[in-house]
Amino acid sequence: MIGRSPFLVPTFNLSSKFLVFKVELMKIAPLNNYTLENLKASVDRPQYALSETSSAIVHFGAGNFHRAHQAVYCDTLLNKGESQWGITGVSLRSSTMRDNLTSQDYLYTLAILGDETRYRVIGAIKNILVGPEDPQAVVEKVADDKTQLVTTTITEKGYYLSDGVIDQSHPDIVNDINSLAIPVTVYGFIAAALIKRGKDNAAPLTVLCCDNMHAGGQRLKDGVNLLLELHSEETLSWVAKNVAFSSSMVDRVTPSTDQSLIDVVAQDAGLLDNAPVSAEPFTQWIIEDNFAGKKPPFEQAGALFVSDIAPFEKVKLRFLNAGHTMLSALGYLAGDRYIHEALQRQPLALFTEQALKRNVMPVTSVPESVNGEVYIDDVLQRFRNSRLPYGVLQVGTDSSQKIQQRLFPSVDDALSNSKEYAYLAFALAAWVCFVRKAVINEDLNDPLSHDFAQCIDEHVNNDVHNFLKLAGASKFNFFSDSEFMASVDDCYTNINNVGAEQAISEFLTL
Numbered sequence: 001m002i003g004r005s006p007f008l009v010p011t012f013n014l015s016s017k018f019l020v021f022k023v024e025l026m027k028i029a030p031l032n033n034y035t036l037e038n039l040k041a042s043v044d045r046p047q048y049a050l051s052e053t054s055s056a057i058v059h060f061g062a063g064n065f066h067r068a069h070q071a072v073y074c075d076t077l078l079n080k081g082e083s084q085w086g087i088t089g090v091s092l093r094s095s096t097m098r099d100n101l102t103s104q105d106y107l108y109t110l111a112i113l114g115d116e117t118r119y120r121v122i123g124a125i126k127n128i129l130v131g132p133e134d135p136q137a138v139v140e141k142v143a144d145d146k147t148q149l150v151t152t153t154i155t156e157k158g159y160y161l162s163d164g165v166i167d168q169s170h171p172d173i174v175n176d177i178n179s180l181a182i183p184v185t186v187y188g189f190i191a192a193a194l195i196k197r198g199k200d201n202a203a204p205l206t207v208l209c210c211d212n213m214h215a216g217g218q219r220l221k222d223g224v225n226l227l228l229e230l231h232s233e234e235t236l237s238w239v240a241k242n243v244a245f246s247s248s249m250v251d252r253v254t255p256s257t258d259q260s261l262i263d264v265v266a267q268d269a270g271l272l273d274n275a276p277v278s279a280e281p282f283t284q285w286i287i288e289d290n291f292a293g294k295k296p297p298f299e300q301a302g303a304l305f306v307s308d309i310a311p312f313e314k315v316k317l318r319f320l321n322a323g324h325t326m327l328s329a330l331g332y333l334a335g336d337r338y339i340h341e342a343l344q345r346q347p348l349a350l351f352t353e354q355a356l357k358r359n360v361m362p363v364t365s366v367p368e369s370v371n372g373e374v375y376i377d378d379v380l381q382r383f384r385n386s387r388l389p390y391g392v393l394q395v396g397t398d399s400s401q402k403i404q405q406r407l408f409p410s411v412d413d414a415l416s417n418s419k420e421y422a423y424l425a426f427a428l429a430a431w432v433c434f435v436r437k438a439v440i441n442e443d444l445n446d447p448l449s450h451d452f453a454q455c456i457d458e459h460v461n462n463d464v465h466n467f468l469k470l471a472g473a474s475k476f477n478f479f480s481d482s483e484f485m486a487s488v489d490d491c492y493t494n495i496n497n498v499g500a501e502q503a504i505s506e507f508l509t510l
Helices: 016-026 064-068 070-079 096-102 135-145 169-176 186-200 217-230 235-241 259-269 310-334 348-361 372-383 399-406 408-416 422-440 448-455 463-470 482-498 500-508
Strands: 057-060 087-091 108-113 117-122 126-128 149-152 207-208 243-247 247-250 278-280 284-288 304-306
Touching: 057 070, 057 135, 064 070, 064 108, 064 117, 064 278, 070 087, 070 117, 070 482, 087 096, 087 135, 108 259, 117 259, 126 135, 135 186, 169 186, 169 217, 186 217, 186 235, 186 372, 207 217, 217 235, 217 243, 235 243, 243 408, 247 310, 310 348, 310 372, 310 399, 310 408, 310 422, 310 448, 310 500, 348 372, 348 408, 348 422, 348 500, 399 408, 399 422, 422 448, 422 463, 422 482, 422 500, 463 482
Parallel strands: 057 087, 057 149, 087 126, 108 278, 149 207, 207 243, 284 304
Antiparallel strands: 108 117, 247 284
């Protein structure tokens, strides 16, 4: 049985070659539960019947990252016979994902872009609800006694934070403060559902943040409790005994989906998928082991449960994110467009590797389950994947904010522990050079772009001091260390005199 079949109507003002391709696509059956048998043999597919699975998970933010990450872990559990760990997705904004997946029985194709492309059809998503269309349906699903876990990938914007606390003046937060009859925010939906669960004395529930933000579980707890204090104080005591708010750290590069991916998947997999998603081979999920009710056995799918995720967050910030920042600055200065191109320059690749291994790793508490050197090698190998190109300017976006977490703490730790810091001094100098060049070329995407430009326009001396101060360096001890700052100045002068690549080569031979 072929099932539902959309018709693609050719547009006759297209080139003949493209028209032929579109006509060929018309012959390809659409992806859905009835056509799985038509997938090419090379494509992995669900080893379970969709009708025999249920969703004990409600996930807010059913976008590409979730579909390439958490949903894949759930799909693996379903393949192992853990049939309750399907997902009901929730969109807090658009109906696009729901509309794309409904006719496909919520099946979609994951393209894993490594040396070769591998395909896997994921069936973990059972349904997607759209909050603005039917908010009560979302509340009812979270309140359902069968729901064991609520998860979120809504990006930092979805938490409505201002200086680390919830912005109670934001219109969406104001809406939920005034009434939970029609919730708008993730806090509102969860709070409204917990009021109902508390009245029904429903099963315990875990709320798990799957966004990369420090103490994400606590942020969710703060927002929910804020609303419960206003709307249902009696629910707070039930929540304290029956609900856990936990954090996690996630990692997988997931590009946006475009028409070219849709076309390639249709040709390679053999079925027409309106919403495929692509990702790198690497995937990581570190989960705080703090659950109130039944815990999905995500360790069977490769996730790691830990008592404290903070050390893992620090490793990612200091190795992966810091490495990205270094290569972004150095690659831009060397004239590269992408990070993988920068890594093709042997001096830049060696400098980044040695900076992380010699200066950062000795002052970073690496968890016992992580081999620091192997982690760094794996990170650089991931960055070399030209199938998933990172633009140097894309990585350099908002760098004045990111550098405060990615590099500055390592410098302070190196100085306070009398460890080697020469690579870090060079990295900071390169960042200052990057900012100056990007401002002059009008390439810099940064909240402080105007401030940096003003320093240059006013011919203010000492770019190193002024640019680092604008980026918040004065809050760190290294900024008042004359010896360290002199080292940064020297590196900055040499980069300007001979260029980044030559300056690195000279640095590496010292």
